[in-house]
Amino acid sequence: QQQVKQSPQSLIVQKGGISIINCAYENTAFDYFPWYQQFPGKGPALLIAIRPDVSEKKEGRFTISFNKSAKQFSLHIMDSQPGDSATYFCAARRTGGFKTIFGAGTRLFVKA
Amino acid sequence: DGGITQSPKYLFRKEGQNVTLSCEQNLNHDAMYWYRQDPGQGLRLIYYSQIVNDFQKGDIAEGYSVSREKKESFPLTVTSAQKNPTAFYLCASSPAEKLFFGSGTQLSVL
Numbered sequence: 001q002q003q004v005k006q007s008p009q010s011l012i013v014q015k016g017g018i019s020i021i022n023c024a025y026e027n028t029a030f031d032y033f034p035w036y037q038q039f040p041g042k043g044p045a046l047l048i049a050i051r052p053d054v055s056e057k058k059e060g061r062f063t064i065s066f067n068k069s070a071k072q073f074s075l076h077i078m079d080s081q082p083g084d085s086a087t088y089f090c091a092a093r094r095t096g097g098f099k100t101i102f103g104a105g106t107r108l109f110v111k112a
Numbered sequence: 113d114g115g116i117t118q119s120p121k122y123l124f125r126k127e128g129q130n131v132t133l134s135c136e137q138n139l140n141h142d143a144m145y146w147y148r149q150d151p152g153q154g155l156r157l158i159y160y161s162q163i164v165n166d167f168q169k170g171d172i173a174e175g176y177s178v179s180r181e182k183k184e185s186f187p188l189t190v191t192s193a194q195k196n197p198t199a200f201y202l203c204a205s206s207p208a209e210k211l212f213f214g215s216g217t218q219l220s221v222l
Contacts, residue, residue, distance in 0.1 A: 009152065032209045043116070043202050043213030044155070089154060093209050098143060098162060099170070100211060102154040 004092050006103025013110050019077040021106045023090035026071065030092040034100075035064065035075050038087045047088070048075070080110045115139065116214035118203050123219045125190065125197055133188045133217045135203035144186040145211070148172060149200040158201075161186055190219060197221060 005024045013019045025033075031052055036044035050057045050064040050073065057064045063076040077084055090103040119134045137144065143162050147155040157170030161180040175194025180186055186205075190197045198220050204211040 006154075034210070036211075041216070043118075043204070043215050044211075045213065046210050049210070095209065098160055098168070099157060100209075102156075104152060104154040 004090060004101050004103045006090050006106060008106060009104070010107045011109070013077075013080045013108065015080065015082060015110055015112050017080050017110075019075075019080045019084065019108055019110070021075045021088055021090070021108075022072065023074065023103050024070075024072045025092045025101075027092070027094075027101075028071070029094045030101075031095050032093045033064070033066065033073050034091050034093070035062075036089045036091065036102075038089065038105075044089060077108075080108075082110045082112050084108060085110050116203055116205055116212055118201075118214035118217050120217060121215070123217055124222050125219060126222050128192045130189055130191050131219070133190070133201055133203075133219070135186045135188065135214060136184055137186075137203075137205045137212075138184060139205055139207075139212060140183070141205035141207050141212070142183070143206045144180070145204040145206070146170075146176070146178065146186070146188045147202040147204065149202055149216075155202065158188065 034049035035047045037047045038044040048059050048062050052068045061078045066073045087105045089105050091100050093100045117136045125131045145160045146158040159178045161167040177189045201217045203214045
């Protein structure tokens with residue numbers, strides 16, 4: 001019930017294309033769903049986050065789509081750039097709780 | 113510069129040795145965390161602390177110990193009981209849901 005399942009494990013996209021990463025969760029008590037971006041040798045950094053009261057959130061080229069009934073959410077990177085090449089983690093957390101549960105990560109490579 | 117400072121960047125452990133990873137923050141956050149990252153496995157929670165002088169076990173606490181004597185500092189000791197310590201260790205702090213991470217320590221076994 002605590003798991004967050006993420007797919008695909010790796011992704012190769014052409015420059016200018018759309019990158020899509022999917023996540024699914026089980027615990028309906030989760031109410032905060034962030035995406036973190038990690039470059040090699042660095043710690044993750046928050047990219048964008050959503051709460052279940054909205055179905056979509058957009059920040060620049062990054063969009064989260066959220067489907068509460070299916071318990072799924074996804075990250076879309078529009079006009080993908082080589083600088084977007086990194087590992088992306090979805091996560092889930094319950095407000096008031098102290099544990100953030102992470103997916104296994106997706107390694108994205110954007111070909112120039 | 114506000115942030116999380118982890119040291120050292122690289123650390124090597126000999127058989128039977130305890131090693132301590134340092135984590136310092138100047139963000140004035142109450143909560144601090146230690147995560148372990150293995151290739152293809154995401155981040156797993158080792159320990160977390162909500163306030164000074166208090167800490168809780170995470171999902172993989174066996175073979176690790178922590179202390180929280182000051183708000184700014186949350187060191188992690190990898191003991192000899194941890195038989196597979198090779199991993200990338202990440203410290204984080206948070207004021208609420210958002211996590212702020214340090215740059216990590218890569219621990220390897222000699």
